[in-house]
Amino acid sequence: MKSQRILVIDDSEIVLERIKMALDSEGYDVVTTTQPVGNARHLRSCDLVIIDFHMPGIDGATVVASLREALVGGTRACHFYLYTSDPNAARAYALHGFDGSFTFKGDEAALVPQVKAAFRRVAMQHLAQKLKTPRG
Amino acid sequence: MQVYEASSVDASGARHDVVFHKATFENVDGSCGGLVGAILDVTERKAAEDALRRSEGRLREVFDHMRQGILVFGPDTLVEGSSSRQAEVLFGVADLPGRRVGELLYPERDSVLASAFDEWLAMAFGAPADTWSELLQLAPDEVVLERESAPPRHLTLEFCPIVQGDRVARVMMLATDESEAQRLRRAVQEKELRHARQMAAMRRLVVGGGQVFVGFLANVGRLIARCEEVIGATDALTLADVNELFQRVHTIKSEARAFDLSSLAEEASALEESLAVLRTEARGASAVSTVNVRHVLTARLAAMRRAAAAGQETFVESSPIGRAALEQVTVLRADLEALRAAVGECGDTLERAVERLAARPFGECTVGLLHSVPAWAEREGKRAQLEVSGRDVQVPAGLAAALCGALVHLARNAVAHGIESPWEREALGKPPTGIVRVSCTSTGSAPVVSVEDDGGGLDREAIGARARELGCTDEVAAEELVFLPGLSTAREPGELAGRGTGLDAVRAELEALGYGVHVESDRAWGTRVSLAPVSREGSRW
Numbered sequence: 250m251k252s253q254r255i256l257v258i259d260d261s262e263i264v265l266e267r268i269k270m271a272l273d274s275e276g277y278d279v280v281t282t283t284q285p286v287g288n289a290r291h292l293r294s295c296d297l298v299i300i301d302f303h304m305p306g307i308d309g310a311t312v313v314a315s316l317r318e319a320l321v322g323g324t325r326a327c328h329f330y331l332y333t334s335d336p337n338a339a340r341a342y343a344l345h346g347f348d349g350s351f352t353f354k355g356d357e358a359a360l361v362p363q364v365k366a367a368f369r370r371v372a373m374q375h376l377a378q379k380l381k382t383p384r385g
Numbered sequence: 386m387q388v389y390e391a392s393s394v395d396a397s398g399a400r401h402d403v404v405f406h407k408a409t410f411e412n413v414d415g416s417c418g419g420l421v422g423a424i425l426d427v428t429e430r431k432a433a434e435d436a437l438r439r440s441e442g443r444l445r446e447v448f449d450h451m452r453q454g455i456l457v458f459g460p461d462t463l464v465e466g467s468s469s470r471q472a473e474v475l476f477g478v479a480d481l482p483g484r485r486v487g488e489l490l491y492p493e494r495d496s497v498l499a500s501a502f503d504e505w506l507a508m509a510f511g512a513p514a515d516t517w518s519e520l521l522q523l524a525p526d527e528v529v530l531e532r533e534s535a536p537p538r539h540l541t542l543e544f545c546p547i548v549q550g551d552r553v554a555r556v557m558m559l560a561t562d563e564s565e566a567q568r569l570r571r572a573v574q575e576k577e578l579r580h581a582r583q584m585a586a587m588r589r590l591v592v593g594g595g596q597v598f599v600g601f602l603a604n605v606g607r608l609i610a611r612c613e614e615v616i617g618a619t620d621a622l623t624l625a626d627v628n629e630l631f632q633r634v635h636t637i638k639s640e641a642r643a644f645d646l647s648s649l650a651e652e653a654s655a656l657e658e659s660l661a662v663l664r665t666e667a668r669g670a671s672a673v674s675t676v677n678v679r680h681v682l683t684a685r686l687a688a689m690r691r692a693a694a695a696g697q698e699t700f701v702e703s704s705p706i707g708r709a710a711l712e713q714v715t716v717l718r719a720d721l722e723a724l725r726a727a728v729g730e731c732g733d734t735l736e737r738a739v740e741r742l743a744a745r746p747f748g749e750c751t752v753g754l755l756h757s758v759p760a761w762a763e764r765e766g767k768r769a770q771l772e773v774s775g776r777d778v779q780v781p782a783g784l785a786a787a788l789c790g791a792l793v794h795l796a797r798n799a800v801a802h803g804i805e806s807p808w809e810r811e812a813l814g815k816p817p818t819g820i821v822r823v824s825c826t827s828t829g830s831a832p833v834v835s836v837e838d839d840g841g842g843l844d845r846e847a848i849g850a851r852a853r854e855l856g857c858t859d860e861v862a863a864e865e866l867v868f869l870p871g872l873s874t875a876r877e878p879g880e881l882a883g884r885g886t887g888l889d890a891v892r893a894e895l896e897a898l899g900y901g902v903h904v905e906s907d908r909a910w911g912t913r914v915s916l917a918p919v920s921r922e923g924s925r926w
Contacts, residue, residue: 259639260636261636261639261640263639263640263644264639264640264642274574280763303631303632303635330497334654334657335661336495337661339495340495349497349500350497351497352493352496354639355638355639355642355650358571359529362498362525362527362528362529363496363497363498365525366497366498366500366501366502366525367497367501369501369505369523369525370497370500370501370504372522372523373501373504373505373508373523376508376512376516376519376520376523377508380512380513380516
């Protein structure tokens with residue numbers, strides 16, 4: 250089965266390396282970048298985008314807005330999650346244009362189950378859609 | 386009517402359980418007219434009830450002694466009365482019945498974990514029972530329960546449906562405590578992670594000439610200085626000021642964690658909390674006064690400085706060259722060149738000593754390729770990894786300078802033209818990930834370098850056709866045609882496959898250093914480009 254692809258955007262290469270290591274070991278195909286803009290080419294085949302909410306000079310909300318713009322017309326559904334250690338920012342994810350939030354930033358072990366849950370939510374949406382379709 | 390339960394013994398001595406129903410009836414004047422009674426022998430029923438009770442007791446005992454915590458819930462997601470004792474232990478709750486299962490598993494309700502589980506519960510009870518196998522794939526299979534003053538509890542979860550008609554009426558959840566196994570697994574993973582991290586850190590140290598950590602410390606110093614400047618400049622901070630402080634402190638915290646500088650990370654985290662309060666206040670006003678909190682903020686920054694200094698001391702202690710590790714800097718090539726020129730006339734021995742001083746380990750020339758090779762391949766829809774051997778072979782400075790560019794060019798060519806796509810490779814019985822091998826061996830006089838890929842080899846037909854288009858009518862081997870200026874077999878010039886410029890330039894540059902470029906290729910094993918000294922006289926060492 251094709252592994253799910255995740256794009257992670259954070260301003261720290263060291264942090265990205267740790268996240269990549271944790272998610273790689275779970276079988277995800279992980280692409281990382283420190284560049285918050287100009288990532289359209291990475292988005293083409295991504296299932297999930299994880300964005301650090303606090304990056305110097307730019308916030309996650311601006312990043313997600315530009316990425317969504319770059320995705321307009323795309324065929325692949327891509328989900329945007331903010332990644333933060335700030336519980337208030339995490340709760341307000343929808344206000345900033347995200348589909349959800351991952352908390353406990355800095356604890357990669359806690360990130361993995363959250364990523365799994367996000368993918369389960371997507372799969373449930375697909376299953377719900379399938380169940381709505383009359384069986385034939 | 387009155388009902389009595391009693392037991393009696395018949396003539397044969399057998400004991401019977403009986404139920405006696407008794408009723409009186411009255412005369413017209415209200416006086417007692419008589420008595421009607423019925424005796425029902427319930428011996429068998431009582432025996433069956435006793436057997437059922439004993440069986441339930443035994444079942445309960447088994448239930449309570451199982452390693453799994455078991456609880457049952459219905460569509461309202463409330464735990465029913467039949468939960469096991471172990472479930473109470475695992476969830477740390479004495480009165481499970483009536484609790485919401487979602488709240489037991491995910492007390493933090495604003496999390497993606499809680500949302501995913503709630504959505505799953507809704508689907509589990511709403512969907513037809515025959516979709517259970519699909520639903521089961523979407524259920525959480527593990528959960529971590531945080532506990533006060535105790536390590537977290539890792540539970541694996543299993544869900545079994547209790548079906549009525551075509552719907553799931555109730556769900557039985559089995560939770561198994563895997564804390565110890567998980568702890569061991571985590572310990573092994575942590576060890577592997579630490580090793581990988583150390584390797585990555587070492588690689589970064591090599592890349593940065595041993596200065597990555599020192600650079601990080603210097604950057605921390607700059608960030609703290611900037612924070613002190615912002616805080617000290619005025620008695621009131623705007624939201625933009627607070628955001629800037631927050632971001633800079635956040636960067637320090639993240640990177641400190643990456644270097645395992647926990648005390649620095651903790652101090653940064655504490656400062657983040659203070660800044661979060663300020664930010665909330667600043668959101669509702671044009672600026673927020675720092676008069677009352679400045680001393681707290683500056684104290685935190687001072688603590689961060691001390692923590693960074695302590696980290697630096699640890700680094701110095703662990704360095705084999707001690708404090709010199711902080712002072713070691715990459716020598717400027719221009720200075721070395723100047724030194725070489727100055728000693729050129731002072732004799733062969735000194736000149737050779739300077740040459741050796743200027744020499745670089747081969748691994749430095751491949752640094753740019755470590756991440757680039759997989760990234761280039763990814764852009765082309767391929768998979769490739771780099772293998773390097775002979776990292777420690779000393780390479781003369783002039784050759785090292787030329788190699789950095791040449792290796793990039795050759796490795797890009799290997800990815801663009803040599804390595805096949807994963808499905809092509811699988812069809813050929815090869816692993817989906819191609820290998821680009823870069824090696825350096827010391828022959829005593831001068832190193833020999835090769836770049837090799839395990840791709841499909843040179844496309845002789847395409848190279849020949851392209852060469853003819855460029856006006857080359859001579860019968861020349863493809864291995865030589867690849868050096869023809871302007872030759873590229875790429876249909877369209879892209880990021881990787883270029884316009885055919887470069888390989889001839891690479892050869893010219895290496896030839897100037899006394900090195901020849903030799904290409905070998907075969908469909909069966911791929912392509913190898915060797916860079917070797919043309920003659921001993923032609924190379925300098």
